[in-house]
Amino acid sequence: MTQLNSAYGQLADTFERVGHLGAASSTLFWDGRTKMPTGGASSRGKVMAALTSIVSETMADPRLGDLLDRAESEEAGTLGPWEAANLREMRRRWRHETAIPTQLAVQLSERVALAQKAWEKARADNDFAAFAEPLEGLLGLQLKAAAIKGDALGMSPYDAIMDVHEPGMTTALIDDLFADLADFLPPLMEQIMERQAAEPAPEPLPGPFSDAAQMKLSEKLAVMIGYDFDEGRIDLTAHPFANGVPGDVRITTRFFEHDPISGIMATMHETGHAMYEAGLPRNWSFHPVGSARGMGLHESQSLLFEMQAGRNAAFLPVLGEAIREAFGAASDSGPWSDANIGRLYRKVGPSLIRVEADEVTYPLHVILRYRIERAILDGALEIRGIPSAWKELFEEMLGITPPNDTNGCLQDIHWSMGLFGHFPSYTFGAVAAAQLFEAATQQDAEILPALGRGDFAPLLRWTRQHVHSQASLAASSDEILIKATGSPLSADAFKAHLQARYLDE
Known part of the structure; x- marks a missing residue:
């Protein structure tokens, strides 16, 4: 002792x-x-x-x-x-x-x-x-802090601020990963869109959908995943997040009157974050080693539950039933059918809002922000040039142009919080989530059948053992990934997952 x-x-x-x-x-x-x-x-x-x-x-x-x-x-x-x-x-x-x-x-x-x-x-x-x-006032201080920290830690300023969010993550690693995905994703998106265009078009669910009904559905889905309302709560906010302390991990979400899918995605995503925090070893609460290993690994947990499990073919009928019950659908046909809900939930194509993007195009949203951040911190782009740079890159990478800044460069809260260097964690997380889900389903044959019953317990047990309970015992997320999956971070499982889900199923 x-x-x-x-x-x-x-x-x-x-x-x-x-x-x-x-x-x-x-x-x-x-x-x-x-x-x-x-x-x-x-x-x-x-x-x-x-x-x-x-x-x-x-x-x-x-x-x-x-x-x-x-x-x-x-x-x-x-x-x-x-x-x-x-x-x-x-x-x-x-x-x-x-x-x-x-x-x-x-x-x-x-x-x-x-x-x-x-x-x-x-x-x-x-x-x-x-x-x-x-933002200029905040950025001036952020640039000063990044330069000081880079000198102190022997890193570039951008690597130094990324290291705060994900230990060991460097621009060299991110540049290679993003170059690979930037080459792979656009042609894949075109293939998927071509295939989906040959299928029946998804019908919007007939709204409007009250906040009360959407909240009830959110609470049901959170409990299904494993969230404990004796130790947390769900509230509405402009930009969803989860945070908290042992015994009090809180979720926030947001709803749109004519689009319940957005709220479902946000709630399942933030519940994934909350399950990581709730699963950290309590005997090390408030100590550095008891914290989550990094934001990239944190994001892997939100995407594991929202994307990998939440959009899995086994779970979609369960989700369809929950949606119909929440909104009082008279039947399971037409727009309320499992097939239509699946098409709505898995529709792929360029969109304006990062947090509502499908899993194929989502990394392109992150790569865009990374390029803008690097340009700002390198002095190649001034703050007041962000709107035009954003629109230009958006057109280049996703083929559409934001009609305004609210749905463009003002959509994310991160820069107002001084969170430069945070965005790469999202794609790190998406890649790691696919890698972890692949390993989990290979190691535990009960996970997929259980999802078909709306039971996330086997998946949660696996993540508790291999990720949550490990906290920051390992020095990097790669160490956790190697122990859990047998290999360091790689885009292979992510690319194979997208191919299988959208072109092979």
């Missing part, structure tokens, strides 16, 4: 308290996106900045660096595997946190709170110009 007065014991106590502060920030963020009145943005920014300041000052304490040195040199051999991994993650967190001066970290937190509200209004008003100035 580690002594509390040992170097490691003192570090564990400090980092656990930092984890508590992070949990407070997480809950305040949820409140800001769901319940907080718009007039609270300035005050909330100060509160969030204060929490950021406390964490930053704690990390900047010279005593912490001395304790890390002592624990690594004098106590490492006495630690068990989880304690050793916790110490490794403490050092990693400390390096990232101390690379940024406290004053700069506080300024970033304040700017983020203001930029989020500016983004919300600009998005609602289709007014990118109103968002440009707050």
Whole structure:
């Protein structure tokens, strides 16, 4: 048992308290996106900045660096595997946190709170110009932080900010993966669209669909996957997300009156995220090693349940029945038939909104954002040039042009949160999800038949064992993938999955 007065014991106590502060920030963020009145943005920014300041000052304490040195040199051999991994993650967190001066970290937190509200209004008003100035202010600080962190960690600025979200992810890895997918996906999309054009056109479900009915369906699907409402809740927001702390993992979703499919997708996606958080080892809650390994792996869990399982042929009849029940369909024919719902749910083609894109075109949305981010951070593109660059790339990659900025460059919240370097995690996640689902169904023959009964338990057990329970015991997501699937991240399973689902079934 580690002594509390040992170097490691003192570090564990400090980092656990930092984890508590992070949990407070997480809950305040949820409140800001769901319940907080718009007039609270300035005050909330100060509160969030204060929490950021406390964490930053704690990390900047010279005593912490001395304790890390002592624990690594004098106590490492006495630690068990989880304690050793916790110490490794403490050092990693400390390096990232101390690379940024406290004053700069506080300024970033304040700017983020203001930029989020500016983004919300600009998005609602289709007014990118109103968002440009707050984004420029935030980006200026972000560029400074990325440069400082890159120097401190011996990485390029963009690699340094990606490493925050997914340890070990580099532009070299992403460039190769994205080049492969950018070559593979457009011709595949054309093949699929040609095949689907020869089939009956999907009929829209006859709405309107009330928020109350859609919420009831969302709750049913979340429970089906394994979500526990004694330890969470679902609320509406402009941009769906999931976050929380052990025992309180919250989901947000959004509904459209004439399109229930969008809400279904959002809820299943965020439930996947929530199941990862809920499945992390509770005896390591608030400690660095008890956190999810990275955002790419996190995204793999949301897409595992939304895309791999949620759109699997075995599950579609179950989903059809749930939809008909939720909206009081008189029969299972016409637009309410399983076949039509399947065509709606699996329709492939270029679309404007990333979070509503099909799984074939979704990576192209991510590649577009990655290219714009790289151009911004490399100084090749100014903030006010984003709308025109966005439209040009969209036309080039997806063959359509956004009619406005609300459905174009203002659709995502990420830049208003300072989350540059985050978008590549989404495609990392899609690729990893296919790889994990392939391994899971090969290793457990009960998973697919169970999905046909609306039972996600076998799949959830497998992910609990191979992903969730591992938390950050491994130093990278690749280590988890190798142990679970036998190989590091590869696009092979993803490409084979798309081919099989859309051209071979």
